[in-house]
Amino acid sequence: MTFRKIRNAFIAGFCGTLVHSLLILVHSRSGPLPGFQPNEDMQRGLSWLVGAEVHTGVVRLLSFVNGAIVWGFVFGQTYRFLPGNSPWLKGVYFGVCAWLVMGFLFFPLVDRGVFAAKLGLGIAPAMLMLGALLAYSVTMSLVHGFFDRVSADP
Template identity: 50%
Template sequence: MSGHWIWKAAIAGFCGSAAHTLLMYLKSRAGLLPAFQPYENLQASLAHVTGTSVHPIIPWVLSFLNGSTVFGFCFGRFYGSLPGASGAAKGVAFGVLGWAVMGMVFFPLLKLGPFALHLGLGIWPALFSLAMLLTYSVMLGLVYAALDPQRETGSTSP
C-alpha cells in the first residue's frame, strides 16, 4: 500500500510535463519572448559539456522525463509536507520553490544569469519561467490529488 504514491506521482508528473510542453508549444507558435529559449540554451550547454553536437530533441526529452519522474516523485513524496489544503495549492508551493531554484541555479548554469536577466529582456523571462513552472506544478498537484483523494482529506502517509 505504501508504494501506491509512486505510480500516482508518475502519472501526475507525466500530466504536468504534458501541460508544460503545451505551454512551450503555444509560446513558440505565438512568438512570445523569442530571445528566451531555455531548451536551446540547455542544448548548447550539453554540447559544450559533451564536446559534440546534441540533437534538439534531447533537452526536451530530458526535461519531459525529469518532470515525469524525478520531480513527480519528489512531489508525491513530500505532498503531505507541502503547504496548502488542496493539490492545486500544494502545486503552487512546489512550483514557486522550483522556480526559485531554476532562476537562481539552473539559469546561471546556462549562462543566462539569475532568472535569465542576462538576456536583457527585463523581468519577462522570469515571469514566463514562473508561468512554466506553475503550469507544470499545478497540473501535477491537481492530478495527484485526483488520483489520491485520501491525501486531499488530510492523510499524510505515503
C-alpha cells in the same frame, strides 16, 4: 512505498510535464519573447556538459523524463509535507520553489544570468518561466490530489 504511489506520482508528473511542454512548445513557435528559448539553453548546457552537440530530440526527451519521472517522484514524496490545505496551494508552493531554483541555478549555469537577466528582456523571461512552472506544478498537484482522494474513498 507502494506501486500505486509510484504510479500515481508518475501519472501526475506526466500530466504536469505535458502541460508545461505544450506551453514551452507554443512559446518557441509563436511566443512573445523570441529571444528567450529555455529548450535551446538546455541544449547548449547539455552540449557543454558532455562536450559534444546534443540533438534537440534528446533534450526534449530528457526534459520530459526529468519532469515526469524525477520531479514527479520528488513531488509525490514531498506532497504531504508541502504547505497548504489544498492541491492548488501545494502546487503553487512547489512551482515557486522550482522557479527559484531555475532562476538562481539553471539560468546562471547556462550563462543567462540570474532569472535570465543577461538577455536584456527585463522581468519577462522570469515571469514566463513562473507561469510555465506553475502550470506544471499545479497540474501535477491537482492530479496527485485527485489520486489521493480516489484511493482514500472506500
